[in-house]
Amino acid sequence: MVFRCSFNGLMNTLKLMNSKIIVIGWGRMGVTHASIINGLYPSSFEFILVEPDKKVSRITQKTLGYTVVSNINEVNVQNAVVLITTPPSIHSLLCDNVLSRGASSVFVEKPFGLFDKRVSDDPRISVGYVLRFSEVVQQLKSIIRKDGCSKISLDYSSHTLTKPPKGWRNTEYGGVLNEMGSHLIDLILYLGGGQEFKVLSSSVQSVISEVDDIVSVKGILGDIEVELSLNWVNSDYRKPVWSGYVETSQRTVRFDQQSIDEGFEAAAVDYYVRGRDFSLQMKHFVENDKSIICNSKEANAVHDVITKIKEKA
């Protein structure tokens, strides 16, 4: 299985022990990643947080005891591991800053920058397309490797939006296609082996937000037929669900985020917060294991597909 603990991983972790982890943006994802890393590698890293909001910064400092600064320039990032969990509009600026100042590796939450203000490719960057780490996806990848693939169909349904979102989420940078579709598009590209995606048809509908709430796409990835449907205003759902099927030369394999026709063996993780996939993602990032984690080139390719879908609608 892909999730085994490698000797190289262990060596990489040992090298990193006592090094600095800088978390930029102390929101939901910043807190989650910091908790997982400290849970996986107790007391192994010095954490420094960068949070411009003075109230959040002070409460965090006094409650959790972390060192918190308001600006990345106040921190020496040389050889540091950096997590960027800010709004996407400043991803590019922050990546340039920390990489030019010698950060050893950078993890950026998705969506990766903005489609019109891209982050430059760099091998030191990893991106938070976490679904790759689900056992279901790894099982699908292994089936496709063995039997090939003629069709991928993915569906995302949720009742996430009950009122118009605030801020950037209600602009062209938000919408179900950017926020959730990007995850599924990354999956399609990952499963299809990074071939070029051509959009044959697409439709985009606004229901609650001022941008896209329901999206439907048909396309071709190399010689694989692709269907994608996204709906985050579906009141039939309490929790978000992604599901679909893959057609191989041998059979049709149905799956959702928790199950796949043939079953799978759940991965063991040493510390669990929001899902095994989140723990595995951080383990791979910290141990510099590039076997699954999304790189900057692949994450930028997701933007290209989103742009094509919008152009075709």
Place this chain on the structure above:
Amino acid sequence: MKLILGDNQFFGVNHADLKKAAMTRELFSSHEHITNFIKRSLMIGLDGFMINSNDLGFKVVEGFDFKNETTECHYSIPYPHKYAGIVNDSGMIALVSLVFKQLRVRDVLSVIKFALSFNAVHLLPIIVRMEIPKSLPKGSVVYLQNVVTDLTLGLNNGDKILSAYVNSVKSMGYKPGLISLNPINLIEVLKKYHLNDEVFLCFNINYSGFNVFPSVTKVSEAIVETKKTTNWKLMGMSIFSSGSKGVSINESIDYIKSLPLDYVVFGSSKLSNIQKNVIQFNE
């Protein structure tokens, strides 16, 4: 070993089968449906029920007739999606604003302490009080949901925050509980501050090892050791591996019965299944 009715079936949660989850959710669309199901489960022989502080769960407890003093209510807080939504929409500081909107006179001291120190631990008693219905009988167990426990556990000073939670719940006349998917880490932390307190720990344990972290062997060893050295009450959850294939109900129950647990929590949308499990646990 006491048997407690779980609440996953009421709220459409199934960790292995999303279709089953959606179907069972439809059966429990109102708090009246849920209350009736709980009452019938108690008549079958369950010792109590666990329920979350989401809108429906809160209403169930508000309206529940607790005249039968042997019925145990195990209440879990908070409803994580509510807070995650607030943080997503308006940022972290919106959480503090939410607390301030619901202040009462008796909260003044906590607010002063927070204003002077900026330590959010002082707001914990207010947050806990906000989540608990007045009708919840004193002596009931109030658990911190696993996503919050585990998130906190991994952070710097997480041990102090969890300890403050335990103290807040105790000071309100309830029994403190913590749900965690990292029971070994949690046990280590709680031993520092609450070795002699009656604390309830609820965690995954099952025969197949489904979502048991870091492993069944380590968790089962920790159960034995903890029962020997503490006054804590231990509750097993996800005992049927969320219905995962390959393990029978008999194997699951036999395994759980071999452990020195004080409680198990399990659910089903079918009373007949609950009855079968009760019989087998009592055999």
